[in-house]
Amino acid sequence: MDYQGRLNPESKQEVLARVEAEAGKKSTDSKKKKALIQDVRILLSVCEKQFPNASFSVKSRVSNGDLNLTLRVSGEAADPEKTDSFRYIRDLFEWRYENGENIYTCRFSLYNTTWKSITFSWNYVKQHKHLLIFAVTCQMISAFLGVAAPIVSARIIRAYANNEAWRVMYIAFAILVIQLLRNLFLVVSNQGYNRMYTKTLTALENDLVRGVLQMQSKCLDENGSGLFIQRLTGDTGRIASGFNSLADMVTQILSYAGILIAMFIVSPAVCLFVIMMMAVQSFMEIFRTEQLRKDDKEFRKANEKFYGLTGEMVRGSKDIKLLNSEDDFSGELGERIAEANGKRLFMQKRSWVLKLFRWEVGEFGSFLMIALLAYLISEQIVIPSTALVLYNYYADLGPNAVKFFGSFMEFLADFNLSNERVQELLNEREFPREHFGTRELENPQGEIRFDDVTFAYDHEDPEHPGRNILEHLSFTIPAGKTAAIVGRSGCGKTTTFNLIDKLYEADSGKVMLDGVDIRELSRDAVRGNITVVSQSPYIFNMSVRDNLKLIKPDLSEEEMREVCRLACIDEDIEKMTDGYDTIIGEGGVNLSGGQRQRLAIARAMIRNTRIILFDEATSALDNVTQAYIQEAIDNMRKGRTVVLVAHRLSTVMNADQIMYMQDGKILDQGTHEEMLKTCPPYRTLAEMEGSASSENSE
Ligand SMILES: Nc1ncnc2c1ncn2[C@@H]1O[C@H](COP(=O)(O)OP(=O)(O)OP(=O)(O)O)[C@@H](O)[C@H]1O
Ligand SMILES: [Mg+2]
Incomplete structure (x- = not known):
């Protein structure tokens, strides 16, 4: 839907009507649709108040069960974080300001959770739908043969009664063939499901791996590895097996429906009673699984924390030992274990109590069923042998069907939760991806320029605005030259490298390669031309x-x-x-x-790239090896732009340009000789190194 006009009550109504019509076509959840219209109404009202009669446009598109809406309003920049009237709807949308327009974007989900999960999984399964059809067909044949076997066996009894020995053998052989075929079809169907499962899982895991690798570094900083590992290894499996379980369940439902129809033919009253009892117990089961879903979400969150710390424990085990902090660490890990296991225990406790209630209601139902059948017999509505058959049906169907329904709800809850968690990882709003431009560098030279760059790591949190690590940083490193950055630990040297390689993006100002803003360049133009030898x-x-x-x-x-x-x-x-x-x-x-x-x-x-950044690349080497490596690095300098970060001044003395960095700014720059004259902190460094070496030589 596209709309253009001036912001006033009429245009607002028109937009709302159009959005509603568009959402109505796809929505499978009326509550969600209502909430969407309400949210869009509030957004439009706030904008109308802020920009009365301004020209605006609305564009909305539906894809994958989501409605993506972009609202553009001309006017002064009104950052929702700083504008009072937006206070209550700040979380609703994202804002940016471009060419005199405020751009608000938001995404609304139109599908209910289950439908969304199914459509999401279907996107993966549909590539192998032939396998699904094959597996379902085989399963149905196997189920049909399973039903046919007892019917055929009933004929044996008749044949025995008639003393027809050959006929008995003939029927027994038929049963053998039916059972052999039934097993065969069951195994073939499972093979089909397994193949589909494996293929779906592989595609899903590959997408997630790609997604994680494309995430912005700050997403990875903010979330522990446990979160990614659990979703990648646990949740993907649940999604991939979703359609197998669904198909299984459809087969079950069909056979239960058959039994109910048979019951209805014999006695509609009993059938209605059974349905009623099943409904009551099923509602109880729905309530139980709803609780279970909430508890499970909490449990999995706690488990993610535990997984994350376990990973760190394995990777950092040596440091833990050297710090003699096994007790502290195991205490910390113990807390996480206790938290996760406590949550699981609570979940199980609640689930079992609710299960007990349902069982007791089921037992009460059996009692009522006997009473009902006794009444029907006394009224001569059914004969005792039929009553026995009906009771057997109830005894078999009642608990099994509800148990099945319960496990279906449990499966659905699990399936939905896993879907939610995996979709979250694939959602760029929740876990933003790195974005690159499309421009290539035809003949890369290797000039690096920072133009008034300011950067903070955690600037996104308005409550705790991060300290600027780089502040109005400007410098140019000409192509083919060697530059060095020196400065105290924590002054922002590695951060500068992180910005050159676009692991993080500048908050303001420009980082340029060969005079082109790095934001316009493609991934290959940036990462393909730069190598970083990092500090660790x-x-x-x-x-x-x-x-x-x-x-x-x-x-x-x-x-x-x-x-x-x-x-x-x-x-x-x-x-x-x-x-x-x-x-x-x-x-x-x-x-x-x-x-x-x-x-x-x-x-x-x-890698042999145009630009090489060495971040303390030789700090752990002895002087002799360092001298050898230095020679190799010096050889690499020819025809390349090299930036060195080193605490040992001897490593950087020969650079064409040395920059002294302090608190995210360049304090001074020049050659070694110039810096000795003009930059007192650099001179101090040089003197300290000089005295250190003379002390060593003494
Ligand atoms: N991923 C991060 N998230 C938040 N803050 C960070 C992150 N990385 C670094 N910092 C902070 O940014 C500041 C500059 O760090 P940076 O790694 O750039 O220092 P440096 O000059 O390379 O120091 P060193 O010489 O010790 O390597 C430090 O105060 C550090 O705490
Ligand atoms: Mg560093």
Whole structure:
């Protein structure tokens, strides 16, 4: 829907009517539709008050059960966070200001939760719907054969009675064939389901992995790894098996419906009573599962925290030991375990109490059923043998159907919750993704420029505005030159690198590569042209060879050995048990700090990009190795833009340009000699290093 006009009561009504009509076509939940209209009405009213008679446009689109609405209003910027009239609806939409227009965007869900979950899962399952159809057909045939077997066996009794031995054998053989086929179809159907499950799971997990890798760094900073691991490993499975369970349940429902119809033919009164009892118990079951869903949500949240800390415990076990804080850590972990298990216990306790109520109602129903049948017999409405059949039906159907209904509701609750959690991860509003432009750098030169850049890590939280880590930072590093950033720990050096590589984006000002705003550049133009050798490089739990091949899959053996030689790591690798095939351990635990750094330098050499940023890349190396590596780095400088961060001034002295950073600003810049003259803190650093080396030499 598109609308353009001036903000006044008539246009407001018109927009509301159109949005309602659009939502009405797709909505499966009238409550959600009402809430949506209410929200849009409030948004329009507030905008009308703020910008009376301003020109505005509304665009709404429905996709995947969501209505996405964009409202543009011309006028002064009215940031909802700072504008009083928006106070109550700040959480409703996102705001940005572009070319004299306030742009409000919001997304409303039109489907009820289950429908949304089913459509979401269907998007994955539909690619393998032939498998689903195949599996369901086989399952139906198997179920039909299951029903047919007892009917056929009934004929045996007649044949026995008639003394027809051959006929008995003939029927027994038919039963054998039916049972063999039934088992066969059941197994084939399960194979179909399993294949569908695996394919769906694979696609879903791949999407999530991609989603997590594309997330903005700050999302990953804010959420523990437990959250991602649980959703990726647990919830995806529940979603992938959703359609299997649904198909299973449909088959069950069909067979229960058959029994009810049979009952109705014999005695409508009994059938109605059974339906009534089933309805009462089912409502009780719905209530129980609703509670269970709420409790489960709490439990899973607590479990995520526990998982996250467990991961940290494994990764940081050495540090925990060295800090002699096993007790503190296990205390902390114990609290999380207790919290998660406490929540589970509460969930189970409540669930069992509610189950008990339902069971007792069921027993009471059996009592009533006997009374009803006794009455029907006494009134000669049914004969005793029929009453017995009806009671058997009830005894079988009643609890089984409700139990089935209960597990169906439990499954649905689980399925919906898992869907919610996975969709949240895939939702860019909840977990924003990195955004890149489309511009490429045809012939990258490697000039880096910061133009009045200000940045804070947690600026998004209006209650706790973050401290600016970089403030009005401006500098230019010409293409092909080597620059160095020095400054006290925490002054913002790594942060500057993070902005160059677009791990984070500047809050204001511009970061430019070759004179182009980094926001306009494509992922390849940025990341493909920059290599960062970080302060604490992450080496993956694979062989040395695979760690290097991760960067360049077609890396030749000679190339690999050559870069390792240049990075002075070749001898170390050859001494390892399996040489280049040695598995390095999670995070590179089997390597020394200096080996990790040298391997990271080897990785950088393989990438061979125009710009290389070394963040304390040689801090863990001894002086001799450092001198060798320095030579390799010096060789890499030719034709490249290199930025060095180092605390050891000897490492940066030869740079074309040295910048002294303090509290997120460049205090001074120049060559080593110039800085010694003009920048007192730099001189102090140099003097301290000089005195330190003279002390050492004494
Ligand atoms: N992911 C993050 N979230 C929030 N704050 C951060 C984050 N990373 C760094 N900071 C903060 O930003 C400031 C600058 O950090 P940065 O890593 O840029 O310092 P640095 O100059 O590289 O220091 P060092 O020499 O110790 O490596 C520090 O106060 C740090 O606490
Ligand atoms: Mg740093």
